[in-house]
Amino acid sequence: MARLDQLGWHSSRAFPALLALCAVLTTACTSSKGTADEKSESPASTVSAAPSKSVSMDPAEAAKAEAISAYQSYWTELPKAYAVPAIEGTELQRYTAAEALAKAQAGVANLKTLGQIMTGAPVLTNPTVTGAELDKKTPNVTISACLDVLPWKVIQKDTGQPAPLPSSRATKYVVIALVERWDDGWKVLKSTPHGDQQC
Template identity: 35%
Template sequence: MLAAYEGMWREQMAAYRKASVKGTRLKEYAALNALSRIELDVRQMKEAGTVATGDLGHDPAVAALDLEAKGGPTARITDCLNLADWAEERDGKPLPLPSSQPTRYRATAEAQRWDGRWRITEYTPEGSRTC
């Protein structure tokens, strides 16, 4: 499941860098609410004329694993996102982070195993919870 989470982030960053999901493999790693959240973020970026630059750091870990769950195996992943090297820009000019945005904050994700593959189905950034 961590490989699916890393894959989701890799493809998400590719989409954020061009404000488009075209040409990404997001659907291989994310589904349901997690995929919808990313697609909404990308659509909002495109409408605002922004793209991501820099890198987003993170440190995921498996917090819970249930291989016997009804409906198939599930997992919960916790992460500490690091915005120290992250930037967003419009027309080539960097945009500052909101002053209330911590540079390190928690996020959680839910994963489910379908057809022999893990997919991230829920993703919840917790911007007010620092780490």
């Protein structure tokens, strides 16, 4: 029987420890621009149409929305990697860096060693910015959300049988992430589960 501790699951919470240091959900989201276009009408015979007007979102709020979108995309791409398991073929590296990427790579390696995959995906809800340092050289935000890992299953690849999990595990709890804005976009540096904080 595969050892779940090798995969990094806490015996009391049954959540990969590799995710504890990961820096975002269940629905695929692209980066939000945070604007609403209101195209002005112009006669069909007019050669030069009036330029489109837009209502700009406050820059700080736009930045927070982009960070949340990146976190959501992280939680879309991570299950894809664990379902193979392989980082290649996913956009995980687009949304992660530092500890988050290293832990994802370690998780993929552990799954391969154990002959396991993960099916389904966790459900991330109510991602909310709880802290922001947008004036720093490298802007960052802290995001708190609720994560439901019950739909995310560890499967033995050769048999298709689910791996046994501790009955006392927490399956829905608060996760807190640190996300930074790099030159090529927002990156999740880590995402820490708080199994003692149910949501």
